[in-house]
Amino acid sequence: MSMFGAVDLSSLAPRQGAASAAPADATPAPGGEAASLVVDVDAVNLRDVVEGSTRVPVVVVLHTPRSQASTELAALLERLAAEYGGRFQLARVDVDAAPEVAQALQATAVPTVVALIAGQPVPMFQGGVPEEQLRAVLDQLLEVAARNGVDGRIAVDASAQPEPAEPEETEVEREAREAIERGDWAAAEAVYDHAIANSPADDDLKAARNQVRMLARMDGEDPAALLAAADAPGADLDAQLAGADAALALGDVNACLGRALEAVRAHTGEERERARVRVLELFEVIGATAPEVARARRQLATILY
Structure with a gap:
């Protein structure tokens, strides 16, 4: 992971009278904060997201649909936000739709991830990371937030959460699936053989080919x-x-x-x-x-x- 420098969001500091000025003994409602678990950020609502970070840590992912790595990271963070039970809010920034937000956060690449705690930016990383490593980073972030008194929780209504989108089928997966549906195991294996020849380091393709081989052996x-x-x-x-x-x-x-x-x-x-x-x-x-x-x-x- 490559770290980047601190970001100056002083112009977006929480307004006086916002939640950051709440008395020290104020506590969240038993059900958690009334906020969206995942929010799409633009110039209009960026200040609200910054203010919300006084109660619940915010993880901001800057992404673009043009980058598969950033799309996958945004989807992974959305899943983890639900798994963590509202202990952090995920803020998604499409840099193509909201370039001014990307500029405010001084993002020089996508994907970029930065956290907000009590209105202050916390550098995290650029690029994709394995899920296990990402969980470790999130755990560290929550510890830092708690030490700074930001330990609220968003009330998560499971019934209100959108169903996770089915991952888009690749051309290789489509061709292999169609061959399997025809019962042509050799053709399905050939599809993966060709794909592996073009991407010899892709372990997912190798695993899929071996699954096809096993299914062929077990057929009938x-x-x-x-x-x-x-x-x-x-x-x-x-x-x-x-x-x-x-x-x-x-x-x-x-x-x-x-x-x-x-x-x-x-x-x-x-x-x-x-x-x-x-x-x-x-x-x-x-x-x-x-x-x-x-x-x-x-x-x-x-x-x-």
Whole structure:
């Protein structure tokens, strides 16, 4: 994350008589502050947002629909604002629609995120960040706000919150989906192979391709029958790996990984390599950050080395 300098919002400081002048013993209503959890900011309502930061910390994201990174970050912050239960307000600034606000906040790139606490700007970051890192930054921000007496909470009415928008389908996803709907698994895999050739570092594409491969292997199969065949005496490598697929199809991640790792341990040479590659594919299908995958990676290293 690249930090940037402080922003001078002195011209927008809370007006006298605003909430910042409330007596020290004033407390928010039990249900929280009556304010919108997410607000779109322009020159007209910027002062109101600054004044609102005397009660609830405000996270301002400057974005543009022309930038996928900024659109994704704004959507992530909107989801986290709801998950944090109104402990901060999200203020969205479309720099194309409100360039004067971007200028006031001295934003030199998008996405840019700056917080407001008691009318004062708190530098945060520019560019996209992983969700885990963003949560850590938000937690630090809330601690700073609380130390400065800004610890209100917006009353969140779950029924009033808009349904999250479905992510727009990419051309690659559309082509793969259409192939899957036709039952043409090879075509769906080819779509992802082509996309990966153009973007070899895109782990999401690789995970999607491995999901397609697994769905193709499971097409028309009975998971219970596959498990029984995998447990039968003398089961070969294909049967053992099919049992791992079946376990995952039934939602048992630990059993899936356990079976796949046992297939690696029990074989040598080319068969061990086939099993190892399958384990790595299953890691991507399950999710690289899943704790089960982290444990299985350590077990795989122990088996191999």
